Amino acid sequence: MFFQHFTVPLHLIKYKRQSDMATILHIETSTDVCSVAVSEDGQVIFDQEDHSGPNHAERLGTMVDEALSFTDNHAIPFDAVAVSCGPGSYTGLRIGVSMAKGVCYGRNLKLIAVPTLELLSVPILLREIPEEDALLCPMLDARRMEVYAGIYDRGLKPIRPIQADIVDGDTYKAYLDESPVYFFGNGAKKCQEAIHHPNAHFIEDIEPLAKWMQPLAEKRFLNEQFEDVAYFVPFYLKDFVAKMPKKLL
Secondary structure, eight states: OHHHHHSOOHHHHHTSOGGGSOEEEEEEOSSSOEEEEEEETTEEEEEEEEOSOSOHHHHHHHHHHHHHHHHHHTTOOOOEEEEEOOSSOHHHHHHHHHHHHHHHHHHTOEEEEEOHHHHHHHHHHTSOOOOTTOEEEEEEEOSTTEEEEEEEOTTOOEEEEEEEEEOOTTTTHHHHTTSOEEEESTTHHHHTTTOOOTTEEEEOSOOOOGGGOHHHHHHHHHTTOOBOTTTOOOOOSSOOOOOOOGGGO
């Protein structure tokens, strides 16, 4: 189950003073949804989501300011900033990482990078998946029939690296022939018509949100997996391709 893999181990909690537990600001901007959360002692204590986007450039600064004000008013010091690092929207990732770096510089905090497809898997792992050998295939929409996808086991161990897939009936056949595969994320819906296999399961309405980042960020914090604030860049997966606005075509 999920909590066996990602919550702070009890033997570590037992010997840590309350003041030593991590307080983390979480920023997620990899899709049209903009979200910010704060976790303290393994619990989410602040959460804001904006589903009206993409408008990260307008909304993210305000949401982060409100999160910082909330913690400052409660005299809660931060230990780190966690940011969803991709793949995903080029513009969204750039805005999110830039904001995370700014907060880290301004408050002298550690930077934690959370892979977006792992983050997308968190709400799935909180559900009851009956098959012990089930595989997870989080998908983010790219363009046409292309998705950014990875394949993981139930412990989020990578079974296949993240890559851009052009999806047809055979794309994941080797995995589907061996195990049940759960497809989810905003790229899964458009693949449902192409994948017809008895082991294929599609779960709707799963989004990468800041409030789901806590267990992944906490694990990296405890393992001291921090990024270089000066040189860290998002995992874009593919080079950015500028598009001409339709009204100019």
